[in-house]
Amino acid sequence: MTIGLNAFLIVAGLLFAIGMLGVTLRRNTLVIFMSLELMLNAVNLALVTFSRYNGTMDGNLFVFFIITVAAAEVALGLAIIVALFKRRETIMVEQLNALNR
Amino acid sequence: MADLLFYLFAAITLISALAMVLLPNAVNGAMCMIVSFLGTAALFVLLDAYFLAILQVLVYAGAVMVLFLFIIMLLNVDEEAPRAKPAKLSIFAALSGFTILSVLVVSLFNNPSALPEPPVIEVAENPLGPSAANGIPFTTSAKSFGYSLFTKYMLPFQVTGFLLLAAMVGVIVVSKRMTETTVKTEQSD
Amino acid sequence: MTPVTALTLTLLIPLASAAGIAFFLRRRGGLASTLSVAAAALLCICSFIAINARGDAAIVASWDWLSFGEFKVSMGFLLDDVAATMLAMVSFVGLLIHVFSLGYMKSDKAQARFFGGLSIFMFSMIGIILADNLIMIFVFWELVGFSSYMLIGHYLETEEAKAASKKAFIVNRVGDLGFLIGIVLAYWHFGTTDLTKMEQLTLGHPELVNAGIAAFLICGFIGKSAQFPLHVWLPDAMAGPTPVSALIHAATMVAAGIYFLIRISFLLPVEVLGFVAWLGTAVAVYAGFCAYAQNDIKRILAYSTLSQLGYMAAAFGLGYPGIALFHLITHAFFKALLFLGAGSVIHGCHHEQDIFKMGGLLKRMPITAITFAIGVLALCGVYGLAGFYSKDAILIAGGLEKTVIFILLTLGAFLTAGYMGRLFWVAFLGAPKSDAASHAKESPLTMVIPLLILAGLSVVGGMIQLWPEGLGALIRFDLERLHHAEGYSAMHHDVLIYGSAAWVVGLLGAFFFYGVGAKDDRLARIAPSVFAFLKARLWFDEIYGFYVSQVQDRFAAILSFLDVFLLRGLIIRGSAGLVGILGLGVRTLHVGNLHAYVYWFLGGLLLFWAFVGTVL
Numbered sequence: 007m008t009i010g011l012n013a014f015l016i017v018a019g020l021l022f023a024i025g026m027l028g029v030t031l032r033r034n035t036l037v038i039f040m041s042l043e044l045m046l047n048a049v050n051l052a053l054v055t056f057s058r059y060n061g062t063m064d065g066n067l068f069v070f071f072i073i074t075v076a077a078a079e080v081a082l083g084l085a086i087i088v089a090l091f092k093r094r095e096t097i098m099v100e101q102l103n104a105l106n107r
Numbered sequence: 108m109a110d111l112l113f114y115l116f117a118a119i120t121l122i123s124a125l126a127m128v129l130l131p132n133a134v135n136g137a138m139c140m141i142v143s144f145l146g147t148a149a150l151f152v153l154l155d156a157y158f159l160a161i162l163q164v165l166v167y168a169g170a171v172m173v174l175f176l177f178i179i180m181l182l183n184v185d186e187e188a189p190r191a192k193p194a195k196l197s198i199f200a201a202l203s204g205f206t207i208l209s210v211l212v213v214s215l216f217n218n219p220s221a222l223p224e225p226p227v228i229e230v231a232e233n234p235l236g237p238s239a240a241n242g243i244p245f246t247t248s249a250k251s252f253g254y255s256l257f258t259k260y261m262l263p264f265q266v267t268g269f270l271l272l273a274a275m276v277g278v279i280v281v282s283k284r285m286t287e288t289t290v291k292t293e294q295s296d
Numbered sequence: 297m298t299p300v301t302a303l304t305l306t307l308l309i310p311l312a313s314a315a316g317i318a319f320f321l322r323r324r325g326g327l328a329s330t331l332s333v334a335a336a337a338l339l340c341i342c343s344f345i346a347i348n349a350r351g352d353a354a355i356v357a358s359w360d361w362l363s364f365g366e367f368k369v370s371m372g373f374l375l376d377d378v379a380a381t382m383l384a385m386v387s388f389v390g391l392l393i394h395v396f397s398l399g400y401m402k403s404d405k406a407q408a409r410f411f412g413g414l415s416i417f418m419f420s421m422i423g424i425i426l427a428d429n430l431i432m433i434f435v436f437w438e439l440v441g442f443s444s445y446m447l448i449g450h451y452l453e454t455e456e457a458k459a460a461s462k463k464a465f466i467v468n469r470v471g472d473l474g475f476l477i478g479i480v481l482a483y484w485h486f487g488t489t490d491l492t493k494m495e496q497l498t499l500g501h502p503e504l505v506n507a508g509i510a511a512f513l514i515c516g517f518i519g520k521s522a523q524f525p526l527h528v529w530l531p532d533a534m535a536g537p538t539p540v541s542a543l544i545h546a547a548t549m550v551a552a553g554i555y556f557l558i559r560i561s562f563l564l565p566v567e568v569l570g571f572v573a574w575l576g577t578a579v580a581v582y583a584g585f586c587a588y589a590q591n592d593i594k595r596i597l598a599y600s601t602l603s604q605l606g607y608m609a610a611a612f613g614l615g616y617p618g619i620a621l622f623h624l625i626t627h628a629f630f631k632a633l634l635f636l637g638a639g640s641v642i643h644g645c646h647h648e649q650d651i652f653k654m655g656g657l658l659k660r661m662p663i664t665a666i667t668f669a670i671g672v673l674a675l676c677g678v679y680g681l682a683g684f685y686s687k688d689a690i691l692i693a694g695g696l697e698k699t700v701i702f703i704l705l706t707l708g709a710f711l712t713a714g715y716m717g718r719l720f721w722v723a724f725l726g727a728p729k730s731d732a733a734s735h736a737k738e739s740p741l742t743m744v745i746p747l748l749i750l751a752g753l754s755v756v757g758g759m760i761q762l763w764p765e766g767l768g769a770l771i772r773f774d775l776e777r778l779h780h781a782e783g784y785s786a787m788h789h790d791v792l793i794y795g796s797a798a799w800v801v802g803l804l805g806a807f808f809f810y811g812v813g814a815k816d817d818r819l820a821r822i823a824p825s826v827f828a829f830l831k832a833r834l835w836f837d838e839i840y841g842f843y844v845s846q847v848q849d850r851f852a853a854i855l856s857f858l859d860v861f862l863l864r865g866l867i868i869r870g871s872a873g874l875v876g877i878l879g880l881g882v883r884t885l886h887v888g889n890l891h892a893y894v895y896w897f898l899g900g901l902l903l904f905w906a907f908v909g910t911v912l
Contacts, residue, residue, distance in 0.1 A: 009113045009153075010224040012216040017117045017150070021124055021143075027205035028128035030894050031198065035177055036133055039889075040140050043171065044124055047147055050163075052522035058154040061228040063243040063251050067260055069159055072253065074267050075167050080171045080272035084178050085278040087289030091182050197891060204898060 014055040021048035035087055035097040039080075046076050113153055120146030133179045137172060144168040155230050158249040300357045302346035303373045303426060306387070309339045310418035317412035324370040326409025329398055332411035336387075336418060343387040343422075345768055347380045348551065354379075356492065358428060374428035377769040378621060380426050382555050384767055385625050389547045389632050390418050392746035396636050397539040399742035400643055410450055411538065417443035417544065420528055430479045430489035430513075431500050433556065437475070437516065440552060441468045444544050448536040460535035467529040478512030482563070485509055495562045510568040512561060521553025521605050523579050529603055529837050531586075534594040538639030541594055546601050546631040551624045554608045557885015558617045558770075573613025573697075577704045580606030582834070584711030588718070588819060589831035592649045593638045596719050600675065601631060603708060610705060611690040614697045618774025622760070623686035625768075629757045630674035630682055633750035637668035640743050644736035652816055653730040654723040660736045663744050665724045667751040672720050674754040676713040676799040679792075685758035688791055689778060694779075695787045706794050713802025718810050725812045 009075045025048060028041025057065025090096050123142035130136045144167045151160035231246045243255050256264045297305075313335035321328040358372030375383070383805045394414060401407055420443055423436030441464075449461030479489060485506060486494050498504050510722065517523070522530035533545050544550070557564070557572070564572075583602035590596045612620035617844075642649055644661050658665040674681040677688065687709065695704035728734035738744070756762060760771060778784065810818055820827040885896065 009110055012224060013113065013117075014150070014154070015216045016213055017120065020121055020209055021147075023205055023208040023212060024121065024124045024128055026208060027201055030201040030204060030891055031128065033891075034133055034184065036175065036182070036184070037128075037136055037390070040136065040175060041128060043167070044127070044143065046138070046174065047144065047167070050159075051147055051150060054151055054154050054156050054159060057245060058156065058230075059225045059227065061230075062244045063245055063255050066156055066159055066245070067252065067255050069156075070256075071260075071263060071267055073159075073162055075270065077166055077171060078133065078172060078271050081278050082274050082281070084174055085281045088178060088181070089281055090792070097182060097184055097444040102890070200895065204895075 009058045011055060015052060016077045018052040018055065021045075021051065033098050033100055035090070035099060035102070038099070039083055039087065043076065043080065046072060109153065113150070116146045116149040116153065119143075120150065133184065134176065137175050137179060141168050141172050141173070144172065155245070155247050158252055281288055297345060299346045299349040299355045299375070300373065302342045302349065303355065303357070303375060306339045306346060306383070307341040307419065307422050307426060309335050309342065310415040310422065314412050314415035314419060317408055317415065321412075322408050325404070325411075328408035329411045332415045333391075333394045333398060335415055336391045337629055339422070340387040340391045343383050346375060347384055347835065350375055350766055351670075352854055356428065358400060358490075361432075364610065369431050370429060370490070371432055372428035372490075373426045375426060375845065377767070378558055379425050379553070381621060381767045381771070382551075383422065385628050386418075386421055386425060386548050389628055389750075390421075390543060392749055393539050393543045393547070393632060393636065395629045396542070396639065396743050396746040397537075399740045400539050400639050401537065404537075406450065410447070410540075413443055413447045413450070414540075414543070417447065417549075421548050421552065424718075428491055430491070430560075432484060433559075434472075434475065434479055434516075436659050437520065437552070437556075438472065439755040440520075440549055441465060442471070444468075444533070444540075444549055447540040447544060448533045450537050450540065451535065454535070456532075460529075460532040462531040464533050467526050471515045471517075471526050473808040474512045474515025475519070478509055478515065481506075481509045481512060491559060498562045505563060505565045507565045507567055510560075510564045513563065514557065514568065514572065517553040517557050518575075519553075520556070521550050521609070522602055523553075523575055523605065523609060523838065524582070527579065527583070527602055529838065531590075531598040532599050538594065538635060538642055541598070542632050542635030542639065545598065546630040546635050550601065550605055551608075551628060554605065554612065554620055554624050557609075557612050558621055561612070561617045569613045569615060571613070573595065573610050573701060573904070574611055576605070576606040576609025576611075577694075577701050577708075579603065580610065580708040581704050581711070582606075583716065584708050585830055586833045587711070587715040589827055589833075591652055591817065593641065593651050593654075593719065593723060594635070594649060596651070596715060597631070597634055597638055600634075600712060600716065603712060604631065604675070607687065607690050607705065607708070610701060611693055612702070614690075614693045616689070616693045616774045616778065618770040618772070619686065619689045619693060619778070622768070622771045622775070623690060625771075626674070626682035626686045626754075626757050629750055630671045630754040631673040633667060633747065633754050634675065636743070636747055636750065637664050637671060640664040640739040640747065641668075641736075643739055643743065645730075645732040646735075648730060648732040651723040654728070654733045654815065655726045656733060657736060660728075660733075661738050663738060667747040668724065669720060670751045670754055672716045673799075674758075675716055676803065677709060677795055678799055679796065680755075682754045682756070682758035686759070688788075688795060689775060691791045691795055692778060692784065692787050694790060696781055696783060705797055709795060710798040710802045713799040714806045717803040719808030721807050721810055721812055723815050726814070729815055809874045 022045050025041045025043075025045030028044065029038050032038050032041065050072055053065040053069050053072075055065075057063065057069075087097060090102070094102065096102070120143050123139040123146060127136040127139040127143060130139060144163060148160040148163040148168065151157075151163060228245070233243070233246060233248050233250060243251055243259065245251075306356050313331050316331060317328045321331065350353075354374060354376035356374055358370045360368055361371040362369040394404070394411075397411070397414065401410055404410060417440065419438030420436045424433055424440060426432040427436060445461045445465040446623050449466050470770040482494070483489050486497055488494060488497075519526045530545060530550065534541055536544075580603045583599045583606060587596050587599035587603070590599060604623070606622045608623050608627070611617075611623060641654065641657060641661065641664060644657070644664070645654060648654065671680070674683040677683045689840070691702060691705055691709070728736075760768060760775065817827065885892075
C-alpha cells in the first residue's frame with residue numbers, strides 16, 4: 007500500500023469538519039447528535055491510523071474504549087432527547103431557548 | 108489495488124457523511140450515516156484493524172444507528188421546516204467555518220515538508236503472548252486486544268464496564284421519571 | 297471562703313447584677329434597684345472578708361486570659377495595702393450611694409437603666425482596683441469610661457446630658473490613647489505588664505525607669521482624673537443624676553487616676569513626679585478660681601473636686617503617694633457627703649440647682665444642711681475633721697519640698713473655703729428665693745442615713761490611728777516619713793497657722809462679701825469683667841471648639857473627600873462598575889441559542905490552536 011499516514015489523516019480531518027458543519031448547520035437535535043457521532047468517528051479513524059503507522063496497539067485500544075463510551079453516551083443522550091421531547095413537544099434547537107428568557 | 112480501495116472508501120465515507128449533514132429528512136440522514144460508518148469500517152480494514160472494523164459495524168452501524176432510527180420514528184419529527192426568518196447569516200457562517208476547517212486540514216496534512224511520512228510497518232498475524240505486556244506491538248489479531256485489556260488497560264477496562272452499568276441505570280431513571288412524576292407535575296401546572 | 301474566692305465574688309457580683317438587670321429587669325425598676333443595692337451590699341461584705349483575710353501579705357492570684365505564642369495576657373488580682381484601702385473605700389462609699397439612689401431615683405422613669413449602670417460601674421471600678429497588670433487595668437479603665445458615659449447620659453432626652461456624656465467619653469479617649477501607647481511601650485521595655493514583676497525589675501535596675509513611658513502612662517491619669525488640659529469634661533459631667541456625680545465624679549472614678557499613679561509609682565522618674573506636682577498645684581488653684589463664677593451647686597462642687605484632685609496630684613508629685621492616698625480617702629468621704637447633700641437639696645427643691653434660687657434650707661432641711669456644713673468644714677480643713685489631716689500633710693509636704701507649691705496650695709485652700717462659704721451661706725441661710733426652695737422638705741430616710749454615716753466618717757475619717765489595722769499601711773508609712781523629715785515641727789506649726797487662717801478668712805470673707813442668702817452674685821455685680829473672666833475658665837472650651845472646628849473638621853473633610861471619591865467612588869464603585877460593564881458585555885454572549893454557543897466554542901478552539909501553533 008502506497009497510501010501514507012497523511013492521506014488517512016486528511017480523510018479523518020475532513021470527516022471531522024463535516025461533523026462540525028452538521029453541528030453548526032442543523033437545527034434538529036437528533037441530527038446534531040448524529041453529527042457529533044461522526045466527529046467521534048473521525049477521531050477514531052485518526053487514532054487507528056496513528057496506531058498502524060506507529061506499530062503499537064495503544065491507539066486501537068483507545069478506539070475500543072471510545073466506541074464503548076460512545077455507545078453509553080448515545081443511550082443516555084437519546085434518553086435525554088426523548089425526555090426533552092415529551093416535555094417541550096419539540097427537538098428543534100431554536101425553540102429550546104429557555105436559557106434566553 | 109489497495110490504493111484504489113482507499114480512495115473508493117474514503118470517497119464513500121466523506122460523501123455519505125456530507126449527505127447525512129445536508130439531507131433534510133432525518134431518516135435519510137441516518138441511512139447515509141450507516142453508509143458512512145461502513146466506509147469507516149472499510150478504512151479500518153485497510154489499516155489492518157480487523158477487530159475494530161467488526162466492532163464498528165456491530166456497535167456503530169448496527170446498535171447505535173438502530174437506536175437512532177428507533178428514536179427518530181418514535182418522535183416522528185417533521186422535516187426541518189424552512190427557517191421562519193431568513194437565517195442566511197448562520198448558514199453562511201456554518202459553510203465558511205467548514206471551508207476554513209477543511210482548507211486548514213488539507214493544507215496541514217498535504218504538506219510533506221511539514222509532516223514526515225513514516226513507512227508502513229509490516230505487521231504480524233499473532234501477538235507474542237502475555238509476556239509482551241508493555242509496549243504491545245501492532246498485530247491483526249483480536250488476541251492483542253485481549254492481552255492489552257487484561258494487562259496494561261485493566262483499570263480502564265473495569266471502569267468502562269462500570270460506566271456502561273451507570274449509563275444503563277441513568278437511562279432507566281431518566282425515562283422513568285419523565286413518564287411518571289414530571290408528567291404529573293406538568294398536568295398539575 | 298478563701299480570700300481569692302471572696303475577691304472573685306467581689307468582682308463578679310456587680311457584674312451579675314448588671315447582667316441580670318440588662319437581660320431580665322429592664323422594665324421593672326423597683327426590682328432592679330433592689331437587686332443592685334443588694335449586690336452592692338454583698339460585694340461590700342465580700343470585700344471586707346477579703347481585706348480581713350489578707351493579713352500583712354498581699355493577695356496575689358493570676359490566670360492566663362489570652363495567649364498568642366510568646367505574648368500572654370493574664371487576668372489577676374493584686375490586693376496589696378493600697379488596693380485594700382481603696383477597695384474598702386469604694387465598696388463602702390459605693391454602697392452608701394446606692395442606698396441614697398434608692399430615694400433619689402424613686403420617681404425616675406429609667407430606674408433599671410440607672411441601677412444597671414451603677415452595677416456595671418462598680419464592677420469596672422473594682423476591676424481597676426484589683427487588677428494586677430496594666431492591660432487588665434486598661435480593660436476596666438475603658439469599662440469605667442463606658443459606664444460613666446452611660447450614667448452621665450442618663451437623662452438622655454436633654455441635649456445637655458447627651459453632649460456631656462459624649463464630651464466625657466471623647467476627652468477620656470484622648471487621655472487613654474496615651475495610656476495605651478504607654479502600655480505598649482511598657483510591654484516592649486519590660487517584657488511584661490505585670491505590676492509586681494515590673495516593680496521587681498525596677499528595684500533591681502533603677503535605670504530601667506523611663507521618663508517617656510511614664511509620660512505616656514500618666515496621660516491616662518490626666519484624662520481620668522480630669523487634670524490639665526483634659527479637665528473640661530468633669531464640670532459638664534454634672535448633667536448626670538446627682539448620685540452618679542457623687543459616685544463617679546467625686547469619690548471613686550476620678551480618684552482612679554490618682555490610684556493608678558500610686559500603683560505605678562515605681563515607674564515614674566523624678567522629672568515626671570515634678571511635672572505631676574506642678575500640674576496638680578496649677579489645677580488646684582485654677583479650679584478654685586473657676587468655682588467662683590458658677591451658680592450651679594453641682595458645678596461648684598465639681599470644680600472643688602478638680603481642685604482637690606490637684607491637691608492629691610501635688611502630694612503624689614512631691615513624693616508622698618501615701619499622703620495622696622490619704623487625701624483621696626478623706627476626700628471621698630466628704631465629697632460624697634457634699635454631693636449627696638447637694639442631691640438631697642436638689643431633690644428637696646424639685647431639681648432646682650441654682651444656689652441663688654435656694655436659701656433658707658437650714659430650717660427646712662436641717663439634717664441635710666447640718667451634714668452639708670460638716671462636709672464643707674471637712675473640705676476646708678477645719679481642725680479635727682477628716683480634711684484637716686490630709687490637707688495639712690499635703691501642705692507640710694509642699695512646705696518642706698517646694699515653697700512655691702506651698703504658697704499656691706495655701707492660696708488654693710483659701711479659695712476653697714471662699715467658694716464653699718459662698719455656696720453654704722447663699723444656699724442654706726437667709727430667706728427662700730424661689731417657690732421650690734420655700735416648699736423644700738427633708739428627704740426620706742434612705743437618703744438621710746447615708747448622709748449621716750458619711751458625716752460621721754468626714755469627722756473621724758482623718759484620724760489614721762482609728763483605722764483598722766489592715767488598712768492604710770502606706771499612709772502610715774508616709775506620714776511617719778513626713779514626721780521625721782527635717783524641719784517638720786516648725787513647718788507643722790506654720791501650716792497650722794496658715795491653714796487655719798486660710799479657712800477662717802475664706803469662710804468669713806465669703807460671709808461678708810456675699811452676705812447671707814444673697815439674691816445675686818455680688819462679684820458679678822461690682823466687677824463684671826472679673827466675673828466674666830472667671831466664668832470663661834481660661835477659654836479652654838473655646839480653644840478646643842476652635843481646634844475641632846478649624847483644624848479637626850477640616851482634616852476630617854479632607855479624609856471624607858478621600859473616602860468618598862477615592863475609596864467609595866473610584867475603588868469600590870469603580871471596581872463594581874468595571875465588573876458590571878464586563879457582565880453587561882458577557883451577558884450579550886448569553887443568547888440561549890445552541891448554535892451561537894457552538895460558534896463560541898469553535899472560536900475558543902481556533903484561539904487555542906493559534907496559541908499552540910505559535911501564531912499568536
